[in-house]
Amino acid sequence: MASRDYFSTLRQLVAADKVASEELENFVVIGNAYRRYALGVAQVAVAGILVLSGCSQNTESDLGAKKVSGIVKVDGIASNLPEALKQSGELTVGVSLPYMPNEFKDSSGRIIGFGVDLMDAVSTVLGLEPKYVESPFEKIIPNIQVGTYDVGLASMTDSKEREKQVDFTTYFRAGTQWAQQVGSPVDPTSACGKKVAVQATTLQDTEEIPAKSNACVAAGKPPIDKRAYSEQSDAANALVLGQVDALSADSPVITHAIKYSGNKIESSGPLFDTALYGWPVAKGSPLATVLQAAVKHLIETGKYLEIATNWGVQEGVIKESQINGATN
Template sequence: MVGATLLALVLSSCVTNNEGLIPVADNVHVDKVDEIAADLPREVAESGRLIAGTNIPYAPNEFKDEAGNIVGFDVDLLNAVGKVLGLTVDYKQADFDKIIPAVQAGTYTMGMSSFTDSKEREESVDFVTYYRAGIQWAQRTGEPVDPNNACGLRVGVQTTTTEDIDEVPAKSEACVAAGRPPIKKVKFDSQDDVANALILGRVDALSADSPVTAYAIKRSGGRLEAAGEVFDSAPYGWPLVKGSPLAPVLQRAMQYLIDGGQYQQIADNWGVGSGTITQSQINGAAG
């Protein structure tokens, strides 16, 4: 059992964000585009803001810096979309699994929390896509784990993510079908908790979206490394109420940033440029 003092040190050294890793958002210039903003739903235009539900932390996409500000790739991108539309973005923290229900209830205008756009989720909300990420496993350095041969191992995931709902259970079921022990899925409320559990030896590997795993490895001080390659690439999207008239306006604003190069610049600033897209879609999940 790890003593309380050692545990605190490990948590601090793993999850404290290095200010040097956080880029300056103001170096990307974005202006309001009146012809796009003119198509905003009246209630959104009159409010002057987008209310976005987000789950913190999920670095580098959305997390808090040392001053307590919500920052990240997703944040810089949605702020840029807001500038195109002449809106400010008001971020509301929530448990990940409560964001989509809150969007459906009208509590939030939209969600912004690295949601994978899936056919299952599209049954309840619409998505505007803005990125493409895969799944990436991590292991303790020098302790190899094969994501395709993980039967009987403990694998950490953040609750209600694609890795929790789909990927790890499917692998576990395949183990059982082959007469082998299932994967012991261990769920945590935040991605930092998942990474800390791996460092502390409470799980044998973690599974998360590729940019998140890469950032956790970067911040681990050499204690974590990639386990295998990126796989199962799929789009990220912002969830909105089904049939929302805001969706096509957000899609146009996103496409404007893609075509103008600001989108790629924002992604490159955060080191996630390899997953950028060339076409934003409404409901872009693969069939």
């Protein structure tokens, strides 16, 4: 494992364009998993965002990932848990990684993030031990339906379509936002012919970009060249490397990517199409209202805002948790 001083020096060299390909062999972190590469200068430019998201010490200290204290079990809420959960004392959480800063791993393999800290806090209120099980995003709902997971954690947008399959307890509000390379403006409302990166199966992939691309074609313009990546970090890396013109993602992801890109990328404009994140649970499960009560408690005690602020996502906090709060 490289030291904090090593990474600090590397970032300084990258910023000054003083690293030659034959002089550097470095760990590039993609999706927070270490892979060894021999890097040229063009690849090193991406190290700012990748290394910062992967170094164990930097991950926790630089991102402010300290745990919020003073959260305890609330018997009046925990007493309403389904009996099976009371007996097991364990909450099985299907989690999709990486999706910084909400759900991802540090270099030691520990799952961290805003969403994780909030789920940990909710579990404490309920007197449960969270058991995180990694899962592809698209398999979380099916696994909840068959009872493999009690709840999902994937920065998942609560939608009317998804509510046909599961119930949601909402806990955050995010919007779509675009990022571009510094000095290369892209208009999210007029991106015909542009290469735009998204994470596969997200609303940006399945709804936003297809709708905008179809509008381009209808207007006699070239379609948007959508580039879908299996992981959000790969989509962000593609923009930093100049492989695409823009990145469309949820606002917390864009904020995080810009902050740790080494001034390589910037916002393309304000967020839009805001929607609620929710934790999916089995349809009709009483767990939904218990989770809602736990979130309400954390909001009232100020711990919810403290957790969000700790991760720099306080702009998306909600005043009230809902069950199935989708509007479309």
